[in-house]
Amino acid sequence: MLKAMFGTKVDHPLADNNEVQRVLKDLPAQEASAALDSAGAWFESLMMTAEFRPERRLDLIFQIDEAVMPHTRRLARDYLVAPRQTRAHEFRLWQANHGYWTRLVAAYEDTLQRCHDDEKTAAAIKPQMALLCARQFNACSGRLKWQQFRYGPIDGNLWSRAGEAYLAAVRAQVADMKVSLYGSAGTTTPAAEYLRILILSSSSPDNLLPVEIEIAERLIAHLLPNFSLTDLARPDNVYWVDAAKPLPPTRLARIPEITPTLRFYGTGSALAALGKLRAAIEARGALPGEINFGGQYSPRLVLQVIDHLAVCWSPQPPMRHHERRAFKSRMTVVGRLDTICLQLLGNADDGDRAESWVVENVSQGGIGAQVSLIGKDWLRVGSLVAMQPDGGNNWLVGIVRRFARESESIGVVGIETLSKTPSGHIADSQGLPTPVILLDPPLDGGDVRVALSVAAWEEQKPLLVEVGSQFWRLSPTTLLETGAGHVIGGYRAKPAT
16 A cells, blocks of 8 residues: 555665756766766666656656767767777777667667556556657667678667567557657657668668768768658569568568568659759759768768769669679788888788788679688778789789678678789879879870878879889879778879980
8 A cells, every 4th residue: 555655665876856967967077988888877777677667767768868969979970080099999989889879779678678568668658659769769770870880790689679669669659750859959750760770771881981871871861851661562662671570671672571560661752852962062062051961071072972872772773893703712912001002012021911811702893702800900991902812923902892790700891903903102292202002004194093191192292103114203183082091093194204
């Protein structure tokens, strides 16, 4: 009788309102990584305390989640664009962010599971169900994005958790209910947030640099109203997903097994809107102010991401330029521009930095390989590599276009061959010795692609390069590509007199 009248006393610091206010005030003032760790610890302690009323526990999770949201954005900027001293520091930033999103996903999943298991809990949570599901999708999106920043492996359970939240929203009839996700961030719906995760996953993030993944996510958020999620198999559908299965979205090559939990989505008017956006950026030479990119990025970089998304969202799947053939072999690989240059010059340090990779398939345009990731802190999409096939004596130079982790220690890369006759040189850049890699042989008046460091590229600064017994003056014409630690510039060659 007394328990029914007065309730059960909750033995937890956050049962006291004064302590709640202190924590919510303290979290934003903490150092970002420490704040995320503290928030994660609070989530875990709340899940373990059964005496909280369900709606009160969820409200506390909501408040803590919102209190540290600025920290997640700040650490994401640091990871993507801020200067970093070491790869170890970069990994600590990754761990702080990925760890936080993992614990937040678990906290919201715990609440959804309690609703599923107990009708009274479901009734108590019902007024907050739409926001709960939308926040869970946002947390799943954060976890997925940070896994993609390191190119996986992507946990299949993430798709189960997101799918369960979507089905819970459908059962509660709140999938299309408008909610304000975080404060003044505007309104969304649980279904829209679920669709946002699906689109990001199906936009081939394993072909993008982390900063490009971030830009892609921002573009998807801006164009989200142009997409559609439906349970109908329509001609304009491009992808499908089964919310009850631990599987990522898949391009619709054929109709999958029909189940009540099967969903389809197409690009709707998104592809046309993306084309208009591209034309506007090209015409103005600047990014539109109505899109929050979360950082200062060059129009050129954003246009590259737009072109990538256009291929992924096309109703027709991208076609390979060259047939790929299965082929098992080994090849010697050297990474990083300076080391590759030394290798091509014949001045490598006893091959200490050379690695052996397993070739899995080849085509006229590139190579697919399996690689051990132990000690590969330099390997990422956009990395420059020099390759020597097993038994050969010639070097090729290529660039990593696709990278996925099969596990923490094994990865798979797709490498586009840039040159079969590269040459390394120490160029004279107005008196400054500069390592460069010529991807094409110089011809009088011809165009030459040159790989060099980001700092060495200047649009008005020519290079003086000795090839054989001939000196060549290479005048920059255009920046062709920015990679991971290097650029590829276009130059016009003239014999130096």
